[in-house]
Amino acid sequence: MTVDSQTRPMRKDAARNRGLLVAAARDVFARRGLEASLDDVARQAGVGVGTAYRHFGNKYDLAAAVMHEVIAGVVADAERACLDPDPWSALVGFLEGMLVLQTTDRGLREVMMGVRDPQSELEVHDQLEKPVSRLLERCREAGALRDDVVMSDVGCVLMMLCQVADVAADHTPDLWRRYLPILLAGLTPDGPPLVGTPLSDEAFRVASASYQTGRVRGARPTDARDRSGEQVAQ
Amino acid sequence: MTVDSQTRPMRKDAARNRGLLVAAARDVFARRGLEASLDDVARQAGVGVGTAYRHFGNKYDLAAAVMHEVIAGVVADAERACLDPDPWSALVGFLEGMLVLQTTDRGLREVMMGVRDPQSELEVHDQLEKPVSRLLERCREAGALRDDVVMSDVGCVLMMLCQVADVAADHTPDLWRRYLPILLAGLTPDGPPLVGTPLSDEAFRVASASYQTGRVRGARPTDARDRSGEQVAQ
Amino acid sequence: MTVDSQTRPMRKDAARNRGLLVAAARDVFARRGLEASLDDVARQAGVGVGTAYRHFGNKYDLAAAVMHEVIAGVVADAERACLDPDPWSALVGFLEGMLVLQTTDRGLREVMMGVRDPQSELEVHDQLEKPVSRLLERCREAGALRDDVVMSDVGCVLMMLCQVADVAADHTPDLWRRYLPILLAGLTPDGPPLVGTPLSDEAFRVASASYQTGRVRGARPTDARDRSGEQVAQ
Amino acid sequence: MTVDSQTRPMRKDAARNRGLLVAAARDVFARRGLEASLDDVARQAGVGVGTAYRHFGNKYDLAAAVMHEVIAGVVADAERACLDPDPWSALVGFLEGMLVLQTTDRGLREVMMGVRDPQSELEVHDQLEKPVSRLLERCREAGALRDDVVMSDVGCVLMMLCQVADVAADHTPDLWRRYLPILLAGLTPDGPPLVGTPLSDEAFRVASASYQTGRVRGARPTDARDRSGEQVAQ
DNA sequence: TATGAATGAGAGTTCATTCAT
DNA sequence: AATGAATGAACTCTCATTCAT
Numbered sequence: 018m019t020v021d022s023q024t025r026p027m028r029k030d031a032a033r034n035r036g037l038l039v040a041a042a043r044d045v046f047a048r049r050g051l052e053a054s055l056d057d058v059a060r061q062a063g064v065g066v067g068t069a070y071r072h073f074g075n076k077y078d079l080a081a082a083v084m085h086e087v088i089a090g091v092v093a094d095a096e097r098a099c100l101d102p103d104p105w106s107a108l109v110g111f112l113e114g115m116l117v118l119q120t121t122d123r124g125l126r127e128v129m130m131g132v133r134d135p136q137s138e139l140e141v142h143d144q145l146e147k148p149v150s151r152l153l154e155r156c157r158e159a160g161a162l163r164d165d166v167v168m169s170d171v172g173c174v175l176m177m178l179c180q181v182a183d184v185a186a187d188h189t190p191d192l193w194r195r196y197l198p199i200l201l202a203g204l205t206p207d208g209p210p211l212v213g214t215p216l217s218d219e220a221f222r223v224a225s226a227s228y229q230t231g232r233v234r235g236a237r238p239t240d241a242r243d244r245s246g247e248q249v250a251q
Numbered sequence: 252m253t254v255d256s257q258t259r260p261m262r263k264d265a266a267r268n269r270g271l272l273v274a275a276a277r278d279v280f281a282r283r284g285l286e287a288s289l290d291d292v293a294r295q296a297g298v299g300v301g302t303a304y305r306h307f308g309n310k311y312d313l314a315a316a317v318m319h320e321v322i323a324g325v326v327a328d329a330e331r332a333c334l335d336p337d338p339w340s341a342l343v344g345f346l347e348g349m350l351v352l353q354t355t356d357r358g359l360r361e362v363m364m365g366v367r368d369p370q371s372e373l374e375v376h377d378q379l380e381k382p383v384s385r386l387l388e389r390c391r392e393a394g395a396l397r398d399d400v401v402m403s404d405v406g407c408v409l410m411m412l413c414q415v416a417d418v419a420a421d422h423t424p425d426l427w428r429r430y431l432p433i434l435l436a437g438l439t440p441d442g443p444p445l446v447g448t449p450l451s452d453e454a455f456r457v458a459s460a461s462y463q464t465g466r467v468r469g470a471r472p473t474d475a476r477d478r479s480g481e482q483v484a485q
Numbered sequence: 486m487t488v489d490s491q492t493r494p495m496r497k498d499a500a501r502n503r504g505l506l507v508a509a510a511r512d513v514f515a516r517r518g519l520e521a522s523l524d525d526v527a528r529q530a531g532v533g534v535g536t537a538y539r540h541f542g543n544k545y546d547l548a549a550a551v552m553h554e555v556i557a558g559v560v561a562d563a564e565r566a567c568l569d570p571d572p573w574s575a576l577v578g579f580l581e582g583m584l585v586l587q588t589t590d591r592g593l594r595e596v597m598m599g600v601r602d603p604q605s606e607l608e609v610h611d612q613l614e615k616p617v618s619r620l621l622e623r624c625r626e627a628g629a630l631r632d633d634v635v636m637s638d639v640g641c642v643l644m645m646l647c648q649v650a651d652v653a654a655d656h657t658p659d660l661w662r663r664y665l666p667i668l669l670a671g672l673t674p675d676g677p678p679l680v681g682t683p684l685s686d687e688a689f690r691v692a693s694a695s696y697q698t699g700r701v702r703g704a705r706p707t708d709a710r711d712r713s714g715e716q717v718a719q
Numbered sequence: 720m721t722v723d724s725q726t727r728p729m730r731k732d733a734a735r736n737r738g739l740l741v742a743a744a745r746d747v748f749a750r751r752g753l754e755a756s757l758d759d760v761a762r763q764a765g766v767g768v769g770t771a772y773r774h775f776g777n778k779y780d781l782a783a784a785v786m787h788e789v790i791a792g793v794v795a796d797a798e799r800a801c802l803d804p805d806p807w808s809a810l811v812g813f814l815e816g817m818l819v820l821q822t823t824d825r826g827l828r829e830v831m832m833g834v835r836d837p838q839s840e841l842e843v844h845d846q847l848e849k850p851v852s853r854l855l856e857r858c859r860e861a862g863a864l865r866d867d868v869v870m871s872d873v874g875c876v877l878m879m880l881c882q883v884a885d886v887a888a889d890h891t892p893d894l895w896r897r898y899l900p901i902l903l904a905g906l907t908p909d910g911p912p913l914v915g916t917p918l919s920d921e922a923f924r925v926a927s928a929s930y931q932t933g934r935v936r937g938a939r940p941t942d943a944r945d946r947s948g949e950q951v952a953q
Numbered sequence: 954t955a956t957g958a959a960t961g962a963g964a965g966t967t968c969a970t971t972c973a974t
Numbered sequence: 975a976a977t978g979a980a981t982g983a984a985c986t987c988t989c990a991t992t993c994a995t
Contacts, residue, residue, distance in 0.1 A: 030954080030955090031954080031955095034954095034955080054988080054989055054990080055989080055990065055991085056957095056989075056990090059956095059957090064955075064956080065955060065956035065957045065958095066956080066957065066958095066990090066991085067954095067955060067956050067957065067958095067991095067992085067993085068954085068955055068956070068957095070990090070991070070992080071954075071955075075990075075991080076989095076990065076991090170429075173415055173418075173426070173429075173430060174430075176414055176415065176418060177411035177412070177414055177415060177430065178411070179414075180410055180411055180413075180414035181407050181410065181411060184407075184410060192407070195404075195407075196407060196408075196411065196434075196437070198437075199433065199434060199436070199437025199438075200430075200433060200434070200437070202433075202436070202437060203430070203432075203433025203434070203436060203437070204433075262973095262974070262977090262978075262979070263974080264973070264974075264979070264980090265978085265979055265980090268979080268980080288963075288964060288965080289964085289965070289966090290963090290964080290965090298980070298981085299980060299981040299982055300965090300966085300981085300982070301966095301967085301968085301979090301980065301981050301982065302979075302980050302981070304965090304966065304967080305978090305979065305980075306979095309965075309966080310964090310965070310966095496956090496957080496958070496994095496995070497995080498958070498959090498994070498995070499957085499958055499959090502958080502959080522984075522985060522986080523985085523986070523987090524984090524985080524986090532959070532960085533959060533960040533961055534960085534961070534986090534987085535958090535959060535960050535961065535987095535988085535989085536958075536959050536960070538986090538987065538988080539957095539958065539959075540958095542987095543986080543987075544985095544986070544987095638897075641883050641886075641894070641897075641898060642898075644882055644883065644886060645879035645880070645882055645883060645898065646879070647882075648878055648879055648881070648882035649875050649878065649879060652875075652878060660875070663872075663875075664875060664876075664879065664902075664905070666905075667901065667902060667904070667905025667906075668898075668901060668902070668905070670901070670904065670905065671898070671900075671901025671902070671904065671905070672901075732975075732976090733975070733976095736975090736976080756967080756968055756969080757968080757969065757970085758968070758969090758978095761977095761978090766976075766977080767976060767977035767978045767979095768969090768970085768977080768978065768979095769970095769971085769972085769975095769976060769977050769978065769979095770975080770976055770977070770978095772969090772970070772971080773975070773976075777969075777970075778968095778969065778970090
């Protein structure tokens with residue numbers, strides 16, 4: 018109530034709450050996906066739901082803010098990559114970094130694979146555009162990248178691998194590494210052999226099966242069970 | 252659960268309703284994804300919800316039944332492909348056919364990209380396994396496919412492209428054609444150039460934006476908009 | 486689940502609504518039994534259903550809360566009865582009081598005659614145990630009660646009369662008074678000896694608990710599980 | 720279709736189905752109580768639900784029919800009891816027999832403890848009235864029964880013990896034996912006088928009838944009627 | 954400004970009862 | 975007369991979002 022209202026009232030608290038919320042959301046979404054309730058996020062953040070709405074307007078905006086945080090790091094990575102003397106390996110490293118990130122974060126995958134809000138998408142895009150296109154440009158100059166490759170192609174490559182990572186998350190989280198070379202080769206003239214073991218057919222079934230759990234929401238009374246402590250086994 | 256087709260031939264009207272239900276489900280799920288409610292499906296089919304439950308037991312089983320129908324066609328395609336004198340173009344044609352199918356069907360994409368129920372998934376898998384692996388075998392014999400390619404690789408390729416198709420569904424539904432050659436090349440030694448136009452940056456934003464519509468479930472405003480004509484105001 | 490009364494004193498409006506809810510539940514359950522829907526209770530309380538669920542988690546918990554309120558009074562009665570110089574008339578008065586209460590409250594009868602949730606049942610039991618067993622002890626000392634009478638016998642007596650009250654509720658609400666003397670006589674030294682083993686206190690809890698299973702219908706997702714194994718082929 | 724339609728067409732089949740239904744209902748209700756669905760009963764009987772409705776009109780009537788069957792046996796018992804040279808032990812034996820019956824039959828207990836349909840109740844009453852009142856009369860003549868004991872008192876005694884049996888069903892099914900002597904003692908000249916008016920026979924019918932209202936859940940019309948006056952405008 | 958209680962529109966699912974076959 | 979498919983109201987419970995405190 019009575020704060021020194023001279024400077025900028027509450028700013029510090031507000032910023033702190035915002036941070037707590039984003040951090041909590043990142044954790045909760047990472048574990049349970051975007052379907053987690055905002056109540057849970059707020060609880061974990063130690064603030065009221067109302068606060069979440071004051072800061073983010075709706076659930077998706079919060080997810081976007083999480084994205085924003087991640088993007089900040091990713092942009093830094095991209096900028097660092099620009100300094101690498103070998104732009105191609107820098108690009109590859111950048112992609113790998115993002116995929117590793119996504120591998121452990123279900124919510125991030127969901128956001129990455131389908132952002133809804135144009136605004137936040139723009140933001141992401143704008144922020145990444147400069148460093149990434151510079152990276153691509155440098156690759157092209159180095160003769161490592163074909164001329165017809167555009168930025169969104171890189172985005173699509175990422176999405177595709179992300180989809181693989183998502184499906185295989187629980188059983189073969191690194192499966193994307195099997196397909197990355199192929200896609201990269203598609204951006205250059207070379208075609209490398211497939212490495213690593215593929216999902217066995219059995220694993221594929223199980224992966225596919227367990228994957229969607231909780232995503233086709235409401236499909237089963239699973240919901241409740243699903244939520245309690247994230248159970249696995251049976 | 253699903254009506255037993257062995258013991259008895261099923262009454263004519265029941266069969267008709269079942270057909271109506273599957274057709275409606277296919278349409279509704281195609282447009283709005285699996286999150287559409289069974290009430291909506293039943294309404295569109297012109298039957299009561301109870302009827303849906305009599306035939307399918309639960310929402311997911313209905314989705315599986317829809318899938319089943321589609322798979323029947325797909326399996327037929329795969330078997331036809333086996334007869335093609337050129338196995339490689341047969342494989343490519345098969346993949347293209349599936350993607351065309353998925354391009355227009357959001358629900359199918361969702362099911363394809365992550366089926367939840369092991370049972371139906373197995374069914375799909377089992378049904379597809381024989382014709383597809385035969386196709387792969389023939390490709391290998393023809394020297395068109397690398398030895399380390401297994402069936403699940405084909406599944407992953409499909410998934411990846413499906414993800415692209417999903418994101419671009421509303422604006423550049425054929426975007427997957429841009430990446431199919433790359434992935435195919437990854438299954439052979441050759442690396443072809445990228446063809447077609449990529450998503451423009453603008454298109455990418457909008458596509459990404461509209462994509463998720465209704466997927467981040469509970470995103471009410473979206474739902475409502477999506478359901479236009481359903482509203483009741485307040 | 487039930488609002489935590491330790492950490493914080495609960496907001497004023499919340500407390501008010503909780504009170505309204507319990508009052509409404511008591512009234513609705515009293516008139517229509519536990520099968521009345523939570524929607525109806527909420528409507529009568531003048532709050533949304535969601536509020537009911539915020540406070541009670543599920544229908545049965547609400548019933549338990551209502552019970553809790555009643556029990557508080559009953560426990561007070563029991564304690565007051567302990568102070569009566571004439572323990573026997575105190576016991577009789579206590580029983581009469583409980584029956585009068587139950588005569589006008591169908592829901593209470595249902596809860597009394599078969600509580601389903603072990604937890605709340607325990608609570609009731611625990612709370613009543615001390616004052617009532619003290620009352621019995623004093624009766625025994627006064628030579629008014631046989632030695633082989635245990636607490637659960639009193640509970641059974643209550644239940645039996647409650648059943649009579651239940652059946653006669655609308656037409657002869659006091660019918661239980663006709664049989665109370667008989668049962669009381671059975672507890673005095675003049676009565677016939679009690680044969681067989683009574684319900685142990687533990688058994689009493691479990692019996693009461695498991696008894697109701699599936700009766701307060703819809704109260705839990707028990708339903709489905711309950712039915713499994715019942716299906717006769719197809 | 721083509722049966723010999725000379726004698727009485729279908730009569731045999733109909734009777735057989737009726738029998739199957741009652742038997743199935745008895746078994747299903749015995750195990751799961753009256754809340755079991757008619758579909759389950761019909762399935763177990765091996766007939767369609769429609770057939771059940773043709774024969775019984777509604778779920779409750781079927782329960783009543785089950786009762787009827789039981790009553791037939793009980794009446795026989797009662798009549799046999801009348802022949803016993805020792806009327807008192809005959810009465811006791813009769814009560815014990817009924818309780819043993821109820822101990823293993825949850826549905827029967829539910830029906831016994833609250834019959835809803837006046838019509839069937841009447842039937843029961845009428846059938847039992849003669850033999851039981853004769854039995855009571857003989858006991859009175861033998862000086863074993865007090866003068867103020869009426870038939871409904873015996874019914875109430877039965878109900879009370881039935882309630883005990885119900886609660887203790889899973890753990891101490893014979894618990895009622897503990898209280899039977901007490902209640903019997905209450906009917907002998909040694910017991911305390913019965914106070915108040917018993918249920919008149921008429922009242923007994925009506926009480927029993929209205930009691931169950933809304934308990935055999937799903938009895939739709941009742942529900943609706945019951946709810947009127949609940950609405951709080953909007 | 955922060956809080957968290959309140960809201961209420963759904964969602965999935967069940968089942969007594971009706972009615973076309 | 976029998977069948978069992980169809981119906982749809984009712985029920986419990988969830989959760990994004992709003993709003994009084």
